[in-house]
Amino acid sequence: MLCDQCQKRQATVHVEKIVNNQRVEYNLCEQCAQGQGELGSFFSNPVFSINSLLSALLNDEERRSRALHAQPSTCCETCGLTYGEFARIGRLGCSDCYETFSERLDSILRRMQGSVTHVGKVPKRAGAHLALRRQISELRRELEAAIEREAYEEAAELRDRIRQLEATASKDAEEGQAKADGS
Numbered sequence: 001m002l003c004d005q006c007q008k009r010q011a012t013v014h015v016e017k018i019v020n021n022q023r024v025e026y027n028l029c030e031q032c033a034q035g036q037g038e039l040g041s042f043f044s045n046p047v048f049s050i051n052s053l054l055s056a057l058l059n060d061e062e063r064r065s066r067a068l069h070a071q072p073s074t075c076c077e078t079c080g081l082t083y084g085e086f087a088r089i090g091r092l093g094c095s096d097c098y099e100t101f102s103e104r105l106d107s108i109l110r111r112m113q114g115s116v117t118h119v120g121k122v123p124k125r126a127g128a129h130l131a132l133r134r135q136i137s138e139l140r141r142e143l144e145a146a147i148e149r150e151a152y153e154e155a156a157e158l159r160d161r162i163r164q165l166e167a168t169a170s171k172d173a174e175e176g177q178a179k180a181d182g183s
Contacts, residue, residue: 003029021114076100129172136165 003011004026011027018024075082081093083101092098098105109115139162146155 001027003027003032005032018114019111074100129169132165132169136162136169139165
């Protein structure tokens with residue numbers, strides 16, 4: 001396959017970008033890929049890690065944020081990590097960092113994934129609980145639609161099913177808490 005840019009050399013680099021849920025794909029030869037701004041540094045520095053990728057995204061986000069808001073860097077109260085340090089190293093310091101930097105992380109996740117809601121695989125331990133929560137959410141959407149259609153009998157059945165599932169979820173949560181307290 002020929003390079004999409006120069007149409008002369010064999011394409012050896014496949015680039016796929018997803019921006020605002022729009023996917024763009026192109027194939028480049030190594031020379032054209034090196035000429036691309038965002039890819040050029042990848043080829044000049046062949047050592048690659050997910051942390052360096054995340055760090056590059058965070059540094060870009062940090063520059064944009066500074067340009068928009070001349071505010072001091074946020075700091076996690078638990079571990080003391082600043083957003084600037086997070087942007088530099090590409091890793092959060094503790095679980096509380098997610099909450100501390102949530103506003104900035106949301107925009108980064110939206111750019112990377114197109115959404116801030118996880119829709120992929122889940123750990124087996126948490127899978128049943130999450131599946132139950134998703135089922136309840138779906139039933140609530142169906143309930144709203146049934147009410148709009150004025151299908152009140154269907155809405156009543158959905159309401160009862162939601163209550164039943166919520167009771168199950170509550171019972172499961174209490175059992176999980178009892179196990180955690182007992183260990």
